[in-house]
Amino acid sequence: DIQLTQSPSSLSASVGDRVTITCRASQTIYSYLNWYQQNLGKAPKLLIYSASSLQSGVPSRFSGSRSGTDFTLTISSLQPEDFATYYCQQSYSTPYTFGQGTKLDIK
Amino acid sequence: QVQLQESGPGLVKPSETLSLTCIVSGDSVSSYFWSWIRQPPGKGLEWIGYSHYSGSASDHPSLHSRVSISVDTSKNQISLKLSSVTAADTAVYYCATHKAVAGPILYWGQGSLVTVSS
DSSP, X not given: OOOEEEEOSXXXXXXXXXXXXXXXXXXXXXXXXXXXXXXXXXXXXEEEETTTEEOTTSOTTEEEEEETTEEEEEEXXXXXXXXXXXXXXXXXXXXXXXXXXXXXXXX | OOEEEEEOOSEEOTTSOEEEEEEEESSOGGGSEEXXXXXXXXXXXXXXXXXXXXXXXXXXXXXXXXXXXXEETTTTEEEEXXXXXXXXXXXXXXXXXXXXXXXOOOEEOOOEEEEEOO
């Protein structure tokens, strides 16, 4: 199975901050990496697909990038609704796997 | 927009079979690949498997012998069966869909909590 290691596991930040979450794959997955946001008690929501493509309807403050097997989700200026848990997911090969999640909370 | 609604028993006894249905509205089930994903309370996400009406399918090796995912085009719904359940199978189960085998998950159901307990 392809392992995805997210860091950090948790993060405290303030409204307006720029935050970065990293996801490292255990082997090459090319750009088959997706990012999801999950609010408490809700289903995940797709933010970024194919490493850097913004899903329709998602604010432009969210962006993604890839460098080899390292992937990054950046939120340029945190808004109150962004405090949630974020997961990366690889869809390159089955079994599809998720990172362990990054919980972003208010400082 | 596609809408997904999971339904099924919220409580299943150990060693029995967990059965969930996902009713799809807004589009035909034949237009998508269908995955089930679960999330134990307070933990992360685990992909269970996917199926397509054409017969294309895959599931998690750790669950392979216990899981069955089917696509019913006549009822426009998806089903999940997981046999011989234990407490470790307690989770919120999500029905989810993607346009391509390797595509991102576009739509999720609201989730159905299934507890395994006697």
